[in-house]
Amino acid sequence: MLQTIKLEHILFLDIETVPEFEDFNNLDEEKKSLWEAKTQYQRKDDFNAEQFYNRAGIWAEFGKIVCISVGFFNFKNGDRTFRLTTFKDEERTLLQQFSELLKEHFSKPQHLLCAHNGKEFDFPFIARRMLIHNLPLPLKLNLFGKKPWEVPHLDTLELWKFGDYKHFTSLKLLTNVLKIPSPKDDISGSDVRNVFYNDKDIARIVNYCEKDVLAIAQVILKLRQEKLLEASEVVSVQ
Template structure:
């Protein structure tokens, strides 16, 4: 399948999410009760719903999208590649989701969406949050009635599994395995909620998200045995 993938037809993406509110106490009573019920399946026996609320961001019903970063590879007549990157981010989820949905609607019908663990997380999370925000699902996210081979989603985690479903392999681990340089100079995923709710620093989160998109692009290039993108080939729009 990798040999058949035209990189110019791939839209690479990564999302960052946080809990709906800064603290469990700020949830309305209904959602506090619902979180208590939801979290009982994974929280420790001595852990309260409030103490594990930081995990709420990974559930579309209790979290929200704060950043979507995308990347697309273009090639000139001489074969030179450019990676164009753009981010949708901020404090108004409906606005950034709507702006992103408009981009998806303009994609060619054969465009593939690519993310790491995208089938399990990014794609369904985006779809659920769009519906919650009364945003019409773009065709590339609407899987209803489609056969598996009709869904234009590419997942680097699935590619790496080669049919083996016993293990999860993180993007960071694959980057290390394939000797892909990744900046370690700032936040990690566990710090995103704090940077968002306490520091209000969405620019910092955007930078972090774009680094993951770049790593994703480099991983696919490694999968295909192609040279990595250099800093000079990156354009942010």
């Protein structure tokens, strides 16, 4: 049961991704052809491959991670805090930093990773990009040979589905229906590409990503029917 998991054993996370290159024409001819073939079904006759390239960030083969935000609970002397931090360097470096965090602090059997739609997006995206950069997979992302009940991942979308596999609920909608307070954001996921390449404002993306991590933690608290975090309990460490 969810209530039996110690909150301090969970690492909450979210990633923000963009196309690997700013412009479609930065791809070599073979990669352009592969992109065209990969997206043919999604594009149909509505867009050509170049017009569709601004969506390349959702595929690990054509996108890259620009930040990974993480959060974890800390209980000390009866006080509860939720600490947030973000890795936002060059992709290979931030992946190494994230891997070190897992190795040093979240590698034991009781530790879990938690994200919203993480099993379909965040976890495999991180693992694929690590392999592309020839980095070793951390134990918590190496799922080869594991049985479903051995996978150390929590997914708030999966928890909310209650076995209804055709159902999708965005994190924004879920926080709304669960009455979890959420500050208004000035960007959405579809804006991240432009904010990164055009505005070159990584701080704005980090702020957006950390809000999602906090929201995921709040959802877990709500599903456990526990008191939500207050602003005074949240600490952002840069």
